[in-house]
Amino acid sequence: MTRRTFISLRRRILSGGLAGVLALAAGSALLTPSSAKDGAVAVDVELVLAVDVSYSMDPDEQRIQRDGYAQALTSPQFLNALKSGAHGKIAVIYLQWASSLDQDVLLPWTVIDGPQTAQAVADKLAEAPYRRAQRTSISGAIDFAMKQFADNGFNGDRQVIDVSGDGTNNNGRPVTAARDEAVQQGITINGLPLLIRPSSYGYFNDIANLDEYYEDCVIGGVGAFSIPIKDRSNFIEATRTKLVLEVAAAPPPGIFDGKIAIVPAQAREPRVSCLVGENMWRNRWGN
Template identity: 40%
Template sequence: MQRRYLLRLSGAGVLAAPAILRGARAAVPARAQPPGDGPQAVDVELILAVDVSRSIDADEHEAQMRGYASAFRDPEVIRSISGGGIGAIACTLFTWSDADSQDSLVPWTRIADEASAHRFAQALDAAPRRTGSYTSISGAMEHATRLYAEGLFEGTRKVLDISGDGMNNSGRRLEPVRARMIEDGIIMNGLAVLDRAPPPGSASALEDYYRDEVIGGPGAFLVVAEGFESFGRAVRRKIAREIAGIGGATRFAGLPRVDRVAA
């Protein structure tokens, strides 16, 4: 299959060579592959999972959605998308709260250039804003697994981007769900949003929780946004980094496993 072939190339370091990059694009033209002819090849299958539990008010939810939309208008993010071996990604966004409450707002979409990235951003602008109650990170992970199983795209990497401001308090225990996703080769990156005026010790507890119990897989990392005021900058940095991927653009080399963005 294309994905296994590309993974072997990537694992051997071959995809870093410009000549091979050109060959990969020629073999699987990102803009020419007809829809419906089996899964479409992409560099990454990226799922954006956005927390809308009751701890997030309407203004904070709006800040999240504006932040994601802005990221797909950002030139650095677009360069990361077009700079991959295939030159395209697949992306979808859903919001989550309770164990049985996940709302897919933008379906799987192929993004390959500025125009398609801007269309994705426009879909985020137009998406409904709704909030829920409890915080089920495990439920969000299980929903992401179902989205990957749809098989519309075939990427060299599967990346789940989870943003939130609280710990799992609904649905299944997080540990076995997370372990199964890691076993399936899914990389889980986190964006933890700290309260602007947290009770003593709660901010570091959330950061530690996301670092130790949420993120996982090869090269997984956590971005910590110090308040929703910094969410937009945090998400732009995060998406550009996860699209570039492991061993990607040199500007991401050596970045820490936990990256903090101040308000």
């Protein structure tokens, strides 16, 4: 299957339920794996891990977020899923984001093809310093992530942006504009909204139904899904489940069992305004 056909497939399929995620994962085995072009390394997935470092993310949340990715990438479940791909390897980049003008790459594009490379990535994440910054621009994160796919030296069968954060977009262009542009380019955006702090905590982009906001305004593309985290104890399990789904050729038995809720993208009108964060900021600050 050519990349143009695959992009067309992405545009046509909007999962209406869990069956859509399962169908994509099961059907991925039918896609002809990409061969290297112009010296690029062929991988199953080019995966951008885009994590929120805005001030609403307190130090404990940041630590849990990064530890969750590090432990998930070295878990037996993830490593087994890695083996199921046509190439048995992925390329991953880890970036941090806050405002529309504030993104940085913590881990540049790196191949994970087994336990040693996965552990090396986990070690680099553990060693990196933490930081916090102003505003929350999910759209800026998506725009920045899209640019990372260009001339990155990899030729992936799929391109995925994995967005995690605890608030709504309140800076930069509308999040739906960035999402739709990414989807048009054949990119899938998955979400990991954090609802582990009361929405009345004090930040101006906190909403109680952040899970619905992510489902209706942030995620998109064929097989896109969101896994809301409402308890700190579920972060590692949820992160691992999401990474397994993103790299597996077919979902392992029992992956949908347990307490983790996996919500696919829906083709429907948003239940919450996709400009809610911008409106909250404007009402508070007047700009």
